[in-house]
Amino acid sequence: MGLLTILKKMKQKERELRLLMLYPRSTRTVARRLAGATLLIFANKQDLPGALSCNAIQEALELDSIRSHHWRIQGCSAVTGEDLLPGIDWLLDDISSRVFTAD
Numbered sequence: 001m002g003l004l005t006i007l008k009k010m011k012q013k014e015r016e017l018r019l020l021m022l023y024p025r026s027t028r029t030v031a032r033r034l035a036g037a038t039l040l041i042f043a044n045k046q047d048l049p050g051a052l053s054c055n056a057i058q059e060a061l062e063l064d065s066i067r068s069h070h071w072r073i074q075g076c077s078a079v080t081g082e083d084l085l086p087g088i089d090w091l092l093d094d095i096s097s098r099v100f101t102a103d
Helices: 003-021 028-034 054-061 084-097
Strands: 038-043 070-075
Touching: 003 054, 038 054, 038 084, 054 070, 070 084
Parallel strands: 038 070
Antiparallel strands: none
């Protein structure tokens, strides 16, 4: 897959992300279901030469503009399993830090 194809796909995903997280009036039902959701993005294929860095993905998706949700990009390799667990650990920690129980 060429770099141009990857960039086009990322731009499409960026638009989808905006619709889901930043425009709750246009997608009220989805927005209600995603209220307070944690967003974990796995930057897969980090074991391959030429893989986009987490910073490049962050910039392309304009994640810094998302203030309504906690988010993180985790570089990983699904083939080797490298750095998958730190992403899952962060996800669980983030969710559990916001879960309140009545004693």
